Amino acid sequence: MAPVTLKKLVKSYGNVDVVHGIDLEVKDREFIALVGPSGCGKSTTLRMIAGLEDISGGVVEIGGKPVNDLPPRARNISMVFQSYALYPHMTVRENMGFSLKIGKVAQSDIDTRVNEAAAILDLDKLMDRRPSQLSGGQRQRVAMGRAIVRQPDVFLFDEPLSNLDAKLRTQVRTEIKRLHAKVQSTMIYVTHDQVEAMTLSDRIVIMRDGHIEQVGTPEEVFKRPATRFVAGFIGSPPMNLNDATVADGKLVFAGGQSLPLPIAFRGKVAAGDKVIFGLRPDDIYPTGHGLNSGEATDVHEMELPVSITEPLGNETLLFVTMAQREWVSRMLNPRPMEAGEMVKFSFDLSQAHLFSPETGKTLRS
Amino acid sequence: MDQNTSHRYKRRGLKLLHLVGLFLAMLIICLPGLWIVLSSLRPTVEIMAKPPVWIPQDLSLDAYRAMFGGAGQGGIPVWEYFRNSLIISITSTIIALTVGMAGGYAFARYKFKGKSGIFLGFMLTRAVPGIALSLPLFMIFARVGIIDTHFAMILIYVALNVPFTIWLIDGFFRQVPKDLAEAAQIDGCTRWQAFWQVEFPLAGPGIASAGIFAFLTSWNEYALASQITRSVNSKTLPVGLLDYTSEFTIDWRGMCALAVVMIIPALTLTFIIQKHLVSGLTFGAVKG
Numbered sequence: 117m118a119p120v121t122l123k124k125l126v127k128s129y130g131n132v133d134v135v136h137g138i139d140l141e142v143k144d145r146e147f148i149a150l151v152g153p154s155g156c157g158k159s160t161t162l163r164m165i166a167g168l169e170d171i172s173g174g175v176v177e178i179g180g181k182p183v184n185d186l187p188p189r190a191r192n193i194s195m196v197f198q199s200y201a202l203y204p205h206m207t208v209r210e211n212m213g214f215s216l217k218i219g220k221v222a223q224s225d226i227d228t229r230v231n232e233a234a235a236i237l238d239l240d241k242l243m244d245r246r247p248s249q250l251s252g253g254q255r256q257r258v259a260m261g262r263a264i265v266r267q268p269d270v271f272l273f274d275e276p277l278s279n280l281d282a283k284l285r286t287q288v289r290t291e292i293k294r295l296h297a298k299v300q301s302t303m304i305y306v307t308h309d310q311v312e313a314m315t316l317s318d319r320i321v322i323m324r325d326g327h328i329e330q331v332g333t334p335e336e337v338f339k340r341p342a343t344r345f346v347a348g349f350i351g352s353p354p355m356n357l358n359d360a361t362v363a364d365g366k367l368v369f370a371g372g373q374s375l376p377l378p379i380a381f382r383g384k385v386a387a388g389d390k391v392i393f394g395l396r397p398d399d400i401y402p403t404g405h406g407l408n409s410g411e412a413t414d415v416h417e418m419e420l421p422v423s424i425t426e427p428l429g430n431e432t433l434l435f436v437t438m439a440q441r442e443w444v445s446r447m448l449n450p451r452p453m454e455a456g457e458m459v460k461f462s463f464d465l466s467q468a469h470l471f472s473p474e475t476g477k478t479l480r481s
Numbered sequence: 482m483d484q485n486t487s488h489r490y491k492r493r494g495l496k497l498l499h500l501v502g503l504f505l506a507m508l509i510i511c512l513p514g515l516w517i518v519l520s521s522l523r524p525t526v527e528i529m530a531k532p533p534v535w536i537p538q539d540l541s542l543d544a545y546r547a548m549f550g551g552a553g554q555g556g557i558p559v560w561e562y563f564r565n566s567l568i569i570s571i572t573s574t575i576i577a578l579t580v581g582m583a584g585g586y587a588f589a590r591y592k593f594k595g596k597s598g599i600f601l602g603f604m605l606t607r608a609v610p611g612i613a614l615s616l617p618l619f620m621i622f623a624r625v626g627i628i629d630t631h632f633a634m635i636l637i638y639v640a641l642n643v644p645f646t647i648w649l650i651d652g653f654f655r656q657v658p659k660d661l662a663e664a665a666q667i668d669g670c671t672r673w674q675a676f677w678q679v680e681f682p683l684a685g686p687g688i689a690s691a692g693i694f695a696f697l698t699s700w701n702e703y704a705l706a707s708q709i710t711r712s713v714n715s716k717t718l719p720v721g722l723l724d725y726t727s728e729f730t731i732d733w734r735g736m737c738a739l740a741v742v743m744i745i746p747a748l749t750l751t752f753i754i755q756k757h758l759v760s761g762l763t764f765g766a767v768k769g
Binding site: 167168187188194199204214215262 | 658660661663664665666667668669670671672674678679682683
């Protein structure tokens with residue numbers, strides 16, 4: 117059980133920096149997800165915490181002590197690899213007990229701890245099989261079992277679900293969450309899938325190009341994205357983002373169509389300012405089919421043509437054309453709708469975001 | 482006859498054809514070996530007969546008796562040759578494997594300057610015909626004074642085998658996913674332990690096959706050994722074969738008998754080790 121602190125952590129290969137001095141504090145027993153597109157430095161950061169990658173600059177602290185010079189084995193961590201990395205020449209039981217055997221723990225203790233972990237993960241019946249005789253999901257569980265047996269201070273997960281099919285992924289995701297509730301260790305989880313990050317973690321770290329864009333709870337990063345990138349990355353389907361110019365209490369889009377300036381931003385932007393306007397699909401809906409129909413405080417209504425409908429059963433995604441661009445709208449309690457139909461849409465502007473086109477940062481402050 | 486039955490007959494027929502084909506191929510491959518064994522048991526008249534005598538008339542173990550009978554009675558110092566061959570082959574194989582493992586691992590796992598150049602250099606040494614080196618080698622070894630020693634032969638065979646063992650073992654270490662060694666390190670191993678506990682057992686079959694190749698190369702090599710070895714001090718079995726040739730005659734029967742004696746240990750070793758060459762051991766390490 118230990119907090120993990122990164123201070124001005126840098127990783128460079130030759131002259132190329134891939135992680136640019138990031139700072140992060142992971143609290144004891146916290147589940148934190150590092151998320152971002154591929155190449156954003158999240159895996160490299162994790163591997164630096166694990167000690168598998170040399171640290172080019174800055175400090176990694178585990179349990180309050182710098183570990184820069186400690187080899188992986190001395191950091192008391194466990195890691196679940198994307199490839200599972202099970203030892204193919206050992207049985208499941210040997211795989212799980214390997215770290216204890218290396219640590220010269222008595223065989224009877226090894227057995228107890230391995231059996232405990234097996235019970236948690238429901239692996240009892242597979243103990244004498246080899247990894248090649250297991251399915252993907254089972255291998256994944258063995259990899260987690262191997263991590264638990266070590267009773268580490270910190271669990272590290274490197275995209276552990278990306279080799280599983282979609283159905284299994286949801287299932288194992290829940291198992292990981294349950295595991296965290298049970299073992300109460302600090303967990304750092306790397307993924308490129310924002311849904312995994314949202315569902316699992318206490319806090320999310322969104323990374324891009326070796327920088328941290330935002331750190332916050334799933335609710336914070338969803339409701340109050342700090343940058344345009346976070347706004348576009350978190351949420352599915354992604355937020356509608358469009359360039360606009362502020363003019364006299366209005367936001368004017370390309371082609372001349374406009375929306376009123378959201379109340380929350382009045383006084384924060386001046387006429388002539390260029391901004392990026394963002395509004396989630398949930399906040400654009402055919403009038404009467406929204407999340408908070410009737411209660412929203414800053415709603416603007418507009419008739420627009422529907423170009424494509426994507427029914428999902430409980431809801432329908434509508435693509436509408438406005439300002440020379442398609443906007444995605446989410447219709448709850450859907451009614452049948454034809455493409456080309458003119459529909460009255462509500463824009464809930466109390467949920468709108470404005471970002472600066474230069475810095476990408478939010479203009480809400 | 483319904484469709485299923487006709488299909489079944491067709492499949493059985495094909496299988497039979499397949500087996501007959503295999504048998505014929507194996508017969509062609511094995512015939513020379515069989516001929517050597519047969520020739521070692523029959524008198525020279527029968528060996529040299531034209532047209533060849535296919536069914537042996539007169540089988541005896543005389544050649545073997547004479548061979549082990551010691552010098553003087555047409556025998557050769559076969560025990561000494563055997564000992565020399567064994568010492569030279571085993572020692573050079575062990576050294577070549579050790580160097581090959583270290584080198585192969587380095588090539589498979591580490592990045593360093595001039596890596597591909599060095600690797601190519603190793604491979605190029607194999608392009609030089611060994612016999613072209615025999616004269617320079619002889620001159621240098623004579624100068625240094627190690628002609629007719631085990632040491633000289635071991636040195637040559639290590640040099641001959643190392644590029645090959647490195648190349649082969651490199652390939653096998655490449656197949657062992659890097660993640661495994663990393664997982665082992667996180668599980669509490671030092672770099673060294675991770676190698677011996679995880680990577681070595683997984684590359685084991687490859688190392689074993691590299692060992693067989695190195696051993697057989699040393700065991701069977703003739704050209705260089707015939708230059709460097711002079712006496713029972715270091716003569717190996719292939720060079721010993723030449724003892725059966727004299728100015729006007731060649732004792733084909735004796736030569737074949739010695740060839741059989743040479744083949745048996747090599748065959749036994751290969752047989753023992755090939756059981757451990759379980760391939761596909763790494764399957765299941767990574768991915769689903």
